[in-house]
Amino acid sequence: MELSALSSRELAELMNELGQPAFRAKQIFEWIHKKSASSFEDMTNVPNKLKEALEEKGYTFVVPKIVEVQESKLDGTKKYLFALSDHQVVESVLMKYKHGNSVCISSQVGCKMGCRFCASTLDGWLRNLEHYEMLEQVYQIQKESGERVSNVVVMGTGEPLDNYENLLLFIRGLSSEEGFHISQRNITVSTCGLVPKIYQLAEEELQITLALSLHASSQEEREKLMPIAKTYEIHQVLDACRHYFARTGRRISFEYSLVAGVNDSIEDANRLKNLIGDMNCHVNLIPVNPIKERNYKQPNRENILSFQNKLENYGINVTIRREMGRDIDGACGQLRKKYMER
Numbered sequence: 471m472e473l474s475a476l477s478s479r480e481l482a483e484l485m486n487e488l489g490q491p492a493f494r495a496k497q498i499f500e501w502i503h504k505k506s507a508s509s510f511e512d513m514t515n516v517p518n519k520l521k522e523a524l525e526e527k528g529y530t531f532v533v534p535k536i537v538e539v540q541e542s543k544l545d546g547t548k549k550y551l552f553a554l555s556d557h558q559v560v561e562s563v564l565m566k567y568k569h570g571n572s573v574c575i576s577s578q579v580g581c582k583m584g585c586r587f588c589a590s591t592l593d594g595w596l597r598n599l600e601h602y603e604m605l606e607q608v609y610q611i612q613k614e615s616g617e618r619v620s621n622v623v624v625m626g627t628g629e630p631l632d633n634y635e636n637l638l639l640f641i642r643g644l645s646s647e648e649g650f651h652i653s654q655r656n657i658t659v660s661t662c663g664l665v666p667k668i669y670q671l672a673e674e675e676l677q678i679t680l681a682l683s684l685h686a687s688s689q690e691e692r693e694k695l696m697p698i699a700k701t702y703e704i705h706q707v708l709d710a711c712r713h714y715f716a717r718t719g720r721r722i723s724f725e726y727s728l729v730a731g732v733n734d735s736i737e738d739a740n741r742l743k744n745l746i747g748d749m750n751c752h753v754n755l756i757p758v759n760p761i762k763e764r765n766y767k768q769p770n771r772e773n774i775l776s777f778q779n780k781l782e783n784y785g786i787n788v789t790i791r792r793e794m795g796r797d798i799d800g801a802c803g804q805l806r807k808k809y810m811e812r
């Protein structure tokens with residue numbers, strides 16, 4: 471059993487069982503969730519006898535290990551490759567912005583969703599990440615970089631809503647006062663559009679931002695880019711987003727990867743306005759990151775700007791996502807894929 475899987479209450483119960491004073495639970499919990507300990511040895515104020523007793527009872531404390539770091543010379547973005555206890559690897563990214571440091575984490579090993587523009591899904595899905603494996607990506611990046619992490623996006627490999635229970639434990643753990651204590655408003659969860667889960671999430675009383683990977687302006691176009699669109703049609707996904715906003719008051723963020731000649735025309739912008747023009751939302755335009763397995767190209771700068779202008783003229787909030795770490799393996803899933811191939 472992993473020690474970091476335990477809640478503070480469960481840890482207190484365990485200490486009680488072992489005849490330990492209550493403050494030991496607090497100490498251990500803080501080592502894991504506030505001080506980014508990476509081994510029992512780091513817990514310097516915890517007696518060796520107690521560490522041995524925990525090990526005898528079958529408790530382990532093994533955090534994902536950083537096996538590779540790539541740092542961008544252009545903007546300081548860092549990509550991390552983590553090896554998990556079963557030797558699977560996942561990647562995470564640290565991005566530095568003026569308003570703070572943001573970490574993008576993975577929620578699954580591989581992904582089964584099959585989005586055409588994404589390198590993470592090329593080798594399929596292997597397993598869900600446990601909630602503590604998600605938390606540790608944030609903790610260990612903060613420790614390695616020495617930079618306080620203020621925003622977290624669950625937008626790396628995997629479909630977070632396909633790993634729902636772990637996602638909820640992750641969000642509640644990361645935002646808890648006794649733990650890492652990041653405001654839920656600084657946590658963004660991205661989904662390709664698992665409609666029933668969006669409705670479920672709307673009832674969890676969370677303050678997180680939901681980012682919907684839209685990427686197309688029509689059902690037909692979306693089906694070509696995202697197989698999930700065949701299960702949940704575009705209007706169903708958008709209705710779920712409207713419901714999410716109505717229940718939580720949290721503005722939806724729409725992710726739209728711009729692919730040259732595929733979804734970047736002015737007609738696309740017009741259709742997009744018809745789809746979401748009535749919503750309190752924000753559109754994030756992402757010039758697609760080319761991956762060698764697919765022949766997708768970024769539109770030229772002029773087309774990107776005219777797409778943005780068109781939406782802005784309709785009164786829609788739009789930003790163009792700044793490309794981070796262009797000189798390292800930028801697209802999600804590429805670093806892991808290269809490592810696996812080696």
Ligand code: SF4
Nearest residue numbers: 581583585588591628
């Ligand atoms: S974009 Fe997200 S949901 Fe789609 S295949 Fe990639 S990781 Fe999975």
